[in-house]
Amino acid sequence: MDVTFRIRRRNPDMPGQEKPYWQEFTLADVDPTDRVLEMLHRIKWEQDGSLSLRRSCAHGVCGSDAMRINGVNRLACKILVRDVGEKIQVEPILGLPVIKDLIVDMAPFFDHYKQVMPFFVNNDPLPEDGRERLQTQDDREQFDDTTKCILCACCTTSCPSFWANGHYVGPAAIVGAHRFIFDTRDQAGRERLDILSEPNGVWRCRTIFNCTPACPRDIEVTKAIGEVKLAIRKGTNVGIIQTSAIH
Amino acid sequence: MQIHKHDAIIIGAGGAGLMAALYASRGGADVAVVSKLYPTRSHTGTAQGGIGAALGNLDEDKPIYHTYDTVKGGDYLTDQHAAKILAENAVEAVIELEHMGLPFDRTSEKRISQRRFGGHTRNFGEELVRRACHAADRTGHMILQTLYQQCIKNEVNFFDEFQVVDMIVVDGTVAGVVAIELGTGEFHIFHGKASFFASGGWGRCWSVTSNAHSLTGDGAAIALRRGLPLQDMEFFQFHPTGIYRMGILITEGVRGEGGVLINSVGERFMERYAPSAKDLASRDVVSRAIYLETRAGRSIKNRGYMHLDVRPQTVNRYFAEEGRDRADFIDESTVERKLPDILDFCRTYLGVDPVEEPMPVQPTAHYAMGGIPTNIDAEVVIDAAGAVMPGAYAAGETACVSVHGANRLGTNSLVDLVVFGRRGGMKMAEYVRGADWTPLPKDAGAEIEAEFERIRKGEGKSRPGALRQLMQATMMDNVGVFRTEETLQQGISDLAELRERFYKDLQIDDKSRVFNTDLMEAWEFGCLLDLADVTARTALERKESRGAHSREDFKKRDDENWLAHSLITQQGSTSDPTYEAHFDKKVDLSLWEAEIEEGLPEEQQKFKPIERVY
Numbered sequence: 053m054d055v056t057f058r059i060r061r062r063n064p065d066m067p068g069q070e071k072p073y074w075q076e077f078t079l080a081d082v083d084p085t086d087r088v089l090e091m092l093h094r095i096k097w098e099q100d101g102s103l104s105l106r107r108s109c110a111h112g113v114c115g116s117d118a119m120r121i122n123g124v125n126r127l128a129c130k131i132l133v134r135d136v137g138e139k140i141q142v143e144p145i146l147g148l149p150v151i152k153d154l155i156v157d158m159a160p161f162f163d164h165y166k167q168v169m170p171f172f173v174n175n176d177p178l179p180e181d182g183r184e185r186l187q188t189q190d191d192r193e194q195f196d197d198t199t200k201c202i203l204c205a206c207c208t209t210s211c212p213s214f215w216a217n218g219h220y221v222g223p224a225a226i227v228g229a230h231r232f233i234f235d236t237r238d239q240a241g242r243e244r245l246d247i248l249s250e251p252n253g254v255w256r257c258r259t260i261f262n263c264t265p266a267c268p269r270d271i272e273v274t275k276a277i278g279e280v281k282l283a284i285r286k287g288t289n290v291g292i293i294q295t296s297a298i299h
Numbered sequence: 300m301q302i303h304k305h306d307a308i309i310i311g312a313g314g315a316g317l318m319a320a321l322y323a324s325r326g327g328a329d330v331a332v333v334s335k336l337y338p339t340r341s342h343t344g345t346a347q348g349g350i351g352a353a354l355g356n357l358d359e360d361k362p363i364y365h366t367y368d369t370v371k372g373g374d375y376l377t378d379q380h381a382a383k384i385l386a387e388n389a390v391e392a393v394i395e396l397e398h399m400g401l402p403f404d405r406t407s408e409k410r411i412s413q414r415r416f417g418g419h420t421r422n423f424g425e426e427l428v429r430r431a432c433h434a435a436d437r438t439g440h441m442i443l444q445t446l447y448q449q450c451i452k453n454e455v456n457f458f459d460e461f462q463v464v465d466m467i468v469v470d471g472t473v474a475g476v477v478a479i480e481l482g483t484g485e486f487h488i489f490h491g492k493a494s495f496f497a498s499g500g501w502g503r504c505w506s507v508t509s510n511a512h513s514l515t516g517d518g519a520a521i522a523l524r525r526g527l528p529l530q531d532m533e534f535f536q537f538h539p540t541g542i543y544r545m546g547i548l549i550t551e552g553v554r555g556e557g558g559v560l561i562n563s564v565g566e567r568f569m570e571r572y573a574p575s576a577k578d579l580a581s582r583d584v585v586s587r588a589i590y591l592e593t594r595a596g597r598s599i600k601n602r603g604y605m606h607l608d609v610r611p612q613t614v615n616r617y618f619a620e621e622g623r624d625r626a627d628f629i630d631e632s633t634v635e636r637k638l639p640d641i642l643d644f645c646r647t648y649l650g651v652d653p654v655e656e657p658m659p660v661q662p663t664a665h666y667a668m669g670g671i672p673t674n675i676d677a678e679v680v681i682d683a684a685g686a687v688m689p690g691a692y693a694a695g696e697t698a699c700v701s702v703h704g705a706n707r708l709g710t711n712s713l714v715d716l717v718v719f720g721r722r723g724g725m726k727m728a729e730y731v732r733g734a735d736w737t738p739l740p741k742d743a744g745a746e747i748e749a750e751f752e753r754i755r756k757g758e759g760k761s762r763p764g765a766l767r768q769l770m771q772a773t774m775m776d777n778v779g780v781f782r783t784e785e786t787l788q789q790g791i792s793d794l795a796e797l798r799e800r801f802y803k804d805l806q807i808d809d810k811s812r813v814f815n816t817d818l819m820e821a822w823e824f825g826c827l828l829d830l831a832d833v834t835a836r837t838a839l840e841r842k843e844s845r846g847a848h849s850r851e852d853f854k855k856r857d858d859e860n861w862l863a864h865s866l867i868t869q870q871g872s873t874s875d876p877t878y879e880a881h882f883d884k885k886v887d888l889s890l891w892e893a894e895i896e897e898g899l900p901e902e903q904q905k906f907k908p909i910e911r912v913y
Contacts, residue, residue, distance in 0.1 A: 111545075
């Protein structure tokens with residue numbers, strides 16, 4: 053089949069291309085099971101080498117190639133042509149400054165992530181037997197969903213609250229905090245909840261729900277944010293997630 | 300050119316680089332991590348099944364068993380002392396990852412859960428052992444995340460999306476590296492007392508690969524071009540189970556959970572090739588078996604792929620045949636819980652649901668056993684005698700210690716990067732405390748900047764993408780699982796033609812500086828081309844079959860003539876290089892030698908190189 057791509061482009065380094073514009077490309081012999089990323093590569097490798105995008109693993113685990121495909125945030129490597137049809141519109145994710153073509157400045161996104169103490173904290177002495185800390189599989193399951201995050205920014209850049217206010221830490225950072233808040237081995241839950249109860253924390257979330265379907269890892273992002281909100285309201289991270297409900 | 304000065308420059312932010320960064324900074328060094336990707340995009344994150352360590356949480360296990368499996372898996376080209384260090388350090392390294400917060404799955408005793416993996420056995424090959432510590436089927440993702448998070452906690456300096464393109468060598472010492480800031484196209488110099496290459500592999504030399512697009516072997520190619528030798532380049536692993544045509548990895552953990560490979564006549568063919576380990580024989584053995592079944596006309600639909608079947612009814616049928624305890628039997632929820640990403644890949648890309656249908660798989664180019672030679676402290680060595688290059692370090696896939704020998708065991712890549720990243724980080728911290736700064740040469744960076752200008756100006760007719768695809772095709776056909784003198788000669792001559800086109804007929808569409816991926820891909824193609832070339836050349840010279848290097852015209856392993864590591868160097872210009880390969884770097888056989896010294900009778904010696912049987 054033939055597929056037509058309409059791609060949002062910009063190159064601040066080329067006269068006449070500083071302002072965003074649309075460009076169309078047509079590809080022949082496209083298989084419906086081809087990944088959109090492969091098609092963008094075909095354009096780049098066969099028609100126009102200047103088309104610029106980030107990509108690495110090409111199977112949905114590195115998080116490099118988040119883009120807006122037919123109006124929805126996707127990883128280009130995890131969406132097939134048959135999922136989006138013969139006319140495919142591709143543009144950069146929204147809410148972050150565009151550097152060139154489909155490449156946006158990810159620095160603000162990672163800065164938000166770093167704000168929520170996204171690292172394990174436990175100041176107790178290590179187990180005397182020199183072995184691992186103990187944890188039940190049920191306790192481990194409590195935060196399983198949020199360990200899947202690959203920091204692709206699909207959720208944050210689909211969030212109208214983030215579009216309206218770039219200081220909002222955004223869904224991805226909250227997911228990053230959730231992973232530690234509900235880990236029974238961690239001791240900094242209180243501090244993270246304090247950070248997230250600040251004006252640019254979880255309360256900017258209006259439960260619009262865009263983030264959940266945007267997640268290429270199928271993380272229930274809105275639910276995770278809800279659990280963090282509940283933990284702040286109850287003043288504790290204990291008893292928020294019912295482990296029995298997970299199985 | 301902007302100059303940045305840090306004690307230690309780490310190139311690459313995957314598992315090895317981040318581990319080195321943590322340990323070097325804990326050791327007091329001022330560290331800069333320079334990476335062409337955001338750290339969390341690194342390829343460590345795609346590792347699935349587990350990290351091997353003899354914790355013994357579910358089965359009796361000891362590091363010496365892990366050492367034995369590693370040596371045997373490497374078809375006895377593994378340096379035995381290094382393998383011992385790997386297996387011993389693996390235990391504390393995995394425990395330490397848990398202490399850093401890594402969310403391993405748990406046993407009913409609340410300890411780290413472990414699963415079976417290819418070639419990992421108890422008591423020197425007696426039976427398969429549960430050794431691979433796992434976090435679902437995204438263990439590498441969790442390692443990468445955990446290490447990155449700890450680096451944030453320790454305020455490590457990161458230069459994200461800075462691509463290293465050259466190293467600065469002054470009188471046999473490394474004085475730093477040259478990098479391009481991708482966002483601006485500007486060149487930067489990183490002046491360091493030590494430089495640590497943790498820049499990953501080069502699976503993109505082949506057309507069907509599990510490797511990320513970014514795995515273009517930059518670090519190894521830079522070292523080669525600066526006169527350093529590369530070791531054991533003829534050994535490149537094809538993982539037996541990549542998704543048909545796409546090459547996306549399907550973890551060995553699928554077979555670890557009981558999945559089996561089935562040919563077109565419905566036979567579990569690995570029973571014939573590896574009567575004891577069957578589907579969990581080492582990867583080289585299973586990949587060859589798939590090719591041989593294909594040749595015998597038993598691939599599915601005659602298209603060169605096999606079925607990987609993890610449907611509970613299939614798995615349980617074979618479990619019953621083997622007399623396994625009913626408690627081991629699996630159901631759909633086991634598969635869903637233990638292999639969520641595998642199910643997701645198959646459902647997304649193939650429309651196949653592995654709990655209801657088998658998966659179509661074929662061997663996929665996966666892992667470089669060879670690379671920049673190092674000792675057990677990740678110090679780069681430059682000759683067969685093991686002389687160290689001051690200030691140069693390497694670890695992870697880009698390095699060759701050698702713990703993987705001629706064929707790496709599953710899970711040992713993750714073990715390698717945490718163990719040797721850590722040892723290297725510590726050693727480097729110690730080194731920079733005592734070392735002086737090597738002054739930068741006046742023209743540092745000028746040569747590589749000129750090379751990039753040459754590439755950028757390309758007005759020929761050959762796009763880098765097209766050249767790369769031709770290289771990948773010839774490598775797949777001629778320098779793949781099976782090799783002969785004829786195919787290797789063909790490969791070498793194809794590569795020479797591509798080199799000619801790359802240097803004389805290159806077409807670059809993007810003339811700008813900001814984020815010029817056209818330019819970077821072209822340069823990366825040049826790296827791949829050099830590494831493909833040395834792979835084909837060492838493969839041509841090694842006239843035996845060992846591990847992943849399988850010569851149809853020299854079918855047997857030949858310890859008398861070839862039990863040695865290869866070292867290859869490049870001379871002359873990159874547009875018209877010559878190569879020199881030597882096969883005189885001794886394999887460390889110290890564990891076997893100790894057995895002889897102890898007076899163990901031959902039949903009790905475990906580390907004597909013997910024929911490998913699984």
